[in-house]
Amino acid sequence: MRHNFGAGPCILPQEVFKQAAQAVLDFKDGLSILEISHRTSEFEGVVDEATRLVKELLNVPEGYSVIFLQGGASLQFAMVPYNLLPEGQTASYLDSGIWASKAIKEVSTFGKANIVASSKPDNYTFIPKDFEIPADSAYFHCTSNNTIYGTEMFSFPETNVPIVCDMSSDILSRVIDVSKFGLIYAGAQKNIGPAGATVVIVKDEILGKSGRKIPSMLDYQIQASNGSMYNTPPVFSIYVSMLNLRWLKSKGGVAEIEKENKAKAYALYTEIDRNPLFKGTCTVEDRSRMNVCFVMNNPELEKPFLKFVEDNGVEGLKGHRSVGGFRASMYNALPITSVHHLIDLMQTFAEKHQ
Amino acid sequence: MRHNFGAGPCILPQEVFKQAAQAVLDFKDGLSILEISHRTSEFEGVVDEATRLVKELLNVPEGYSVIFLQGGASLQFAMVPYNLLPEGQTASYLDSGIWASKAIKEVSTFGKANIVASSKPDNYTFIPKDFEIPADSAYFHCTSNNTIYGTEMFSFPETNVPIVCDMSSDILSRVIDVSKFGLIYAGAQKNIGPAGATVVIVKDEILGKSGRKIPSMLDYQIQASNGSMYNTPPVFSIYVSMLNLRWLKSKGGVAEIEKENKAKAYALYTEIDRNPLFKGTCTVEDRSRMNVCFVMNNPELEKPFLKFVEDNGVEGLKGHRSVGGFRASMYNALPITSVHHLIDLMQTFAEKHQ
Numbered sequence: 001m002r003h004n005f006g007a008g009p010c011i012l013p014q015e016v017f018k019q020a021a022q023a024v025l026d027f028k029d030g031l032s033i034l035e036i037s038h039r040t041s042e043f044e045g046v047v048d049e050a051t052r053l054v055k056e057l058l059n060v061p062e063g064y065s066v067i068f069l070q071g072g073a074s075l076q077f078a079m080v081p082y083n084l085l086p087e088g089q090t091a092s093y094l095d096s097g098i099w100a101s102k103a104i105k106e107v108s109t110f111g112k113a114n115i116v117a118s119s120k121p122d123n124y125t126f127i128p129k130d131f132e133i134p135a136d137s138a139y140f141h142c143t144s145n146n147t148i149y150g151t152e153m154f155s156f157p158e159t160n161v162p163i164v165c166d167m168s169s170d171i172l173s174r175v176i177d178v179s180k181f182g183l184i185y186a187g188a189q190k191n192i193g194p195a196g197a198t199v200v201i202v203k204d205e206i207l208g209k210s211g212r213k214i215p216s217m218l219d220y221q222i223q224a225s226n227g228s229m230y231n232t233p234p235v236f237s238i239y240v241s242m243l244n245l246r247w248l249k250s251k252g253g254v255a256e257i258e259k260e261n262k263a264k265a266y267a268l269y270t271e272i273d274r275n276p277l278f279k280g281t282c283t284v285e286d287r288s289r290m291n292v293c294f295v296m297n298n299p300e301l302e303k304p305f306l307k308f309v310e311d312n313g314v315e316g317l318k319g320h321r322s323v324g325g326f327r328a329s330m331y332n333a334l335p336i337t338s339v340h341h342l343i344d345l346m347q348t349f350a351e352k353h354q
Numbered sequence: 355m356r357h358n359f360g361a362g363p364c365i366l367p368q369e370v371f372k373q374a375a376q377a378v379l380d381f382k383d384g385l386s387i388l389e390i391s392h393r394t395s396e397f398e399g400v401v402d403e404a405t406r407l408v409k410e411l412l413n414v415p416e417g418y419s420v421i422f423l424q425g426g427a428s429l430q431f432a433m434v435p436y437n438l439l440p441e442g443q444t445a446s447y448l449d450s451g452i453w454a455s456k457a458i459k460e461v462s463t464f465g466k467a468n469i470v471a472s473s474k475p476d477n478y479t480f481i482p483k484d485f486e487i488p489a490d491s492a493y494f495h496c497t498s499n500n501t502i503y504g505t506e507m508f509s510f511p512e513t514n515v516p517i518v519c520d521m522s523s524d525i526l527s528r529v530i531d532v533s534k535f536g537l538i539y540a541g542a543q544k545n546i547g548p549a550g551a552t553v554v555i556v557k558d559e560i561l562g563k564s565g566r567k568i569p570s571m572l573d574y575q576i577q578a579s580n581g582s583m584y585n586t587p588p589v590f591s592i593y594v595s596m597l598n599l600r601w602l603k604s605k606g607g608v609a610e611i612e613k614e615n616k617a618k619a620y621a622l623y624t625e626i627d628r629n630p631l632f633k634g635t636c637t638v639e640d641r642s643r644m645n646v647c648f649v650m651n652n653p654e655l656e657k658p659f660l661k662f663v664e665d666n667g668v669e670g671l672k673g674h675r676s677v678g679g680f681r682a683s684m685y686n687a688l689p690i691t692s693v694h695h696l697i698d699l700m701q702t703f704a705e706k707h708q
Contacts, residue, residue, distance in 0.1 A: 001384075002383065002384045002385055004385060004389055006389070006390070006391050007391065008391070008586070009388065009389060009390065009391060009392060009586065009589055010389055011389045012386070012388055012389055017378055017379055017386045017388065017389075018379070020378050020388065021375040021376070021378040021379045022375070024371055024374050024375040024378060025371055025372070025375045029356065030356045031356055031358060031669065032366070032371045034363065034366055034371065034374065034548040034594065035358055035360070035363060035364055035365045035366055035371075036360070036363065037360050037361070037362070037363060037670065038363060038549065070424035070425045070426075070429075070550065070588070071424045071425055071429075071571055071585075072424075072585045072586050073585070074570070074571050074584065074585035075424075075425075075569075075571045077569070077570075077571070078569030078570070078571060078572065082569075105570075106569055106570060108567070109567040109568070109569050187586060189586055194388040194589065194590055195392065195586045195587065195588055195589045195590070196424070196550045196551075196588030196589065196590060196591055197550075213462070213463040214463070215429075215431070215432030215436075215460055215463050216428070216431075216432070216459075216460060217425055217428050217429045217431075217432060218432065230428065231425075231426045231427070231428035232362070232363065232426050232541060232543055232549045233549065233550075234424070234549055234550030234588060234591065235363055235548065235549045235550065236548055236549070236550060236590055236591070237550055237588065237590070237591075240388065315385065316391065
């Protein structure tokens with residue numbers, strides 16, 4: 001039994017793997033999902049269902065389009081200003097981590113980014129909160145969850161400026177009010193599905209105003225009006241995303257999985273705070289439920305602890321090099337039993353090393 | 355037994371489907387290929403092998419980079435001028451089909467396209483040949499195979515202007531001299547692998563000269579220097595591409611598959627020319643080996659013929675709406691036995707309807 005705490009691409013439900021493997025062998029009438037045309041009614045049904053499930057699970061209001069694209073969040077870093085930032089105007093960005101700072105860097109091709117606040121001097125250990133968004137910003141961009149540092153935004157600013165949010169690592173993990181956002185994007189490879197697809201949820205009325213000539217593939221309006229099928233989509237990634245969204249619905253949807261995610265996070269953070277060998281790395285109020293970052297009070301024990309858990313079926317616990325220590329990523333598909341297993345190992349290790 | 359003549363995403367070898375399905379269940383130590391980090395040594399090995407196999411199979415010379423990207427050929431339509439067309443300069447394009455014309459349309463965001471020749475007035479039934487490429491063109495763009503119309507370029511112009519070629523539908527189907535090209539791109543979903551990946555082969559020395567600010571994800575130099583891993587790549591699509599490239603190598607490589615592709619095309623075109631019910635739709639010398647387009651002399655027989663072959667295990671033979679009739683796509687993985695099966699059905703049908 002493997003316990004996959006990897007940061008992403010990450011664990012998906014075992015039943016999704018089984019269904020996906022079956023479709024690779026025989027999706028329909030003996031044909032593999034990898035050899036069917038994306039223009040068949042069967043695959044159009046897949047795209048339709050995946051889109052509908054995103055809308056249903058996130059309670060997406062009227063007036064928003066849901067599209068499946070390629071290129072991950074990194075391509076969105078450029079598509080957002082291409083579509084939303086008119087020549088000569090400024091966009092506001094919250095710098096809460098390396099992905100936010102990469103998004104900021106991409107603005108320079110198109111115009112000016114105004115950084116409203118940054119926690120970089122503190123190695124991104126918290127989410128900046130006291131900041132102002134200039135009313136003339138074309139949009140305000142933030143990152144809802146910072147995978148590397150283990151921080152998460154639990155409140156979003158009240159503003160008339162359209163909020164653009166990179167939700168790559170916590171979308172579908174908790175209830176959000178989509179109507180508060182102008183645009184949400186997320187690489188699929190955490191809670192949506194496998195790598196190779198990107199979901200964008202965009203309020204239609206904010207589009208078509210940048211005044212720029214946009215290459216067709218990077219134009220949200222073109223992608224939306226073609227129903228994610230402007231060109232050949234990433235067929236398999238969308239198919240597996242659909243399977244995973246079905247699984248989430250069968251679990252009771254986002255509100256139910258949020259309860260489980262809260263329980264998983266509560267259990268692990270409680271152990272980190274209680275166990276004398278360990279300590280968390282970021283501000284308590286901003287602690288992410290998706291990525292739990294922690295270190296050991298005695299750094300010399302970190303290597304032996306990592307070996308100990310790896311010998312006991314734990315995968316992907318090594319922290320990102322810019323934080324060190326450990327990172328337990330606990331996406332939707334990670335069962336709470338895996339969290340309990342990790343906690344047991346922390347306790348066993350502590351008993352031996354106190 | 356299904357005979358998949360679909361135009362793409364298309365047939366891949368059955369053994370590739372089996373290996374791919376197995377990896378979805380267990381790629382390494384019980385973990386699915388869909389849940390492993392792209393930064394693991396195992397997946398880095400996959401990208402390395404896939405890249406090496408493209409180089410080996412196409413005999414890519416020194417001084418060229420091979421990269422796996424996302425977004426299909428359609429994103430290349432924009433990336434090519436972004437990277438290769440300096441402000442104020444002109445790029446030359448050969449208009450040999452709908453994909454070529456889409457590539458031409460995307461240039462308008464960046465500058466001017468000079469159409470050196472077009473077969474559009476003749477519904478793209480041939481490849482234009484007598485044209486001149488102005489010496490001051492930033493590059494010359496062509497499409498080596500036109501999926502919809504069933505034409506293929508069997509010779510490329512001699513010019514000092516860098517040749518950029520969209521080889522989406524015939525790459526790896528025949529021996530080419532990569533050194534004659536500045537840049538080759540291909541959506542994976544014909545002879546490379548499943549949808550969701552794009553291969554680019556680019557001569558390093560032509561890059562870095564457009565003088566434009568290029569978004570990182572669209573910058574060939576950034577993608578090349580990051581070894582196709584600037585951000586999370588389409589893991590599964592690259593993995594299956596690697597499996598398929600291994601298969602091609604095991605078959606003896608491109609020169610061997612070219613012989614088979616010639617034999618398949620020869621057999622089917624011979625039947626089309628011989629059988630009084632059928633006729634080809636394009637100029638004989640430009641007939642594609644990948645996509646064989648044909649119609650019936652009596653259009654009223656087309657529906658019954660399509661039903662007849664579909665009842666006999668043939669998939670995807672319906673022609674594109676802009677040509678009508680039939681299109682037999684015969685990519686590398688389509689066995690010659692499927693072609694013989696189709697020919698048998700054509701003969702049986704002719705016997706009944708003469």
